[in-house]
Amino acid sequence: MSARKAKPKFWWCATAALAATLAWAPAMANASAEFHFTGSARPLGSANAGSELYREQHTIQGVCRGNQFKPQSHRVEYFDASSDTPFASKQLRYDRGEQPSLLRPDVEFVQPRFNERLTVGYDSGSVAIEWQSPAQGVEQFRLDSNNSLVVDSGFDNLVRQNWQTVVEGGSVNFEFLAPTRGSYYGFVMEPADNKSNSDRIRADHLIQIRPTSLFLRLIVEPILLGYNQQGALTHYSGLTNIRLNQQENIQADIVYSVTEYPPCPLLAP
Secondary structure, three states: OOHHHHHHHHHHHHHHHHHHHHHHHHHHHOOEEEEEEEEEEEEOOOOOOOOOOEEEEEEEEEEEOOOOEEEEEEEEEEEEOOOOOEEEEEEEEOOOOOOOOOOOOEEEEEEHHHOEEEEEEEEOOEEEEEEEEOOOEEEEEEEEOOOOEEOOOHHHHHHHHOHHHHHOOOOEEEEEEEHHHOEEEEEEEEEOOHHHHOOOOOOOEEEEEEEOOHHHHHHOOOEEEEEOOOOOEEEEEEEEEEEOOOOOEEEEEEEEEEEEOOOOOOOOO
């Protein structure tokens, strides 16, 4: 067969392959995906040197959309260092009904050893909180919501949404929910000093979250976050939601390790 006669057949094959690829692309655009990582918590300031306080196991389910991973739900299980049975758990929902939000998920956290249960939901522009506290029974709060409010692990998505701003030296102001206080407070997210924390926290990018109120800055230590180049959390340093006793929570350095990345990037292209 001459080259002149072969060309139409080749062109038809290439066109058919391209058409098949384009037909498949929309189905792949919203393909389900998962992101798995674990955390090891140690006493604050000790990083890898201290004895392990507890472990975290994270499973985030989502979709690949626009060549980026979009979380839909996030489950965390907490384990004592020498146990395979979780002593606490947390469930987050980002894709709730008609008001999905990566910054303000539904939250359900249970810590049975202290008879503690916390739920955060949303209704008609407000935040609804119910807290079964260890010592004071059930407390309920209702607060006005706004677009700058961040709830629980929504801070992780806030970092990725503002990735270029923060890694290039900028800052982002937001309000962070303190559910057990029935209120929220102004915070700023900004780059942290790598040199002063480099012995304890090794990360490609070090970010801090601190209160904007001078009064709160005197009593609340900044939260330090480490991230790798892929946008995955590698370190958390600060107050946790795991209790030391009925009156106070554990402060810890938590080192995270990714066990499975989603098939699409965590960061926007």
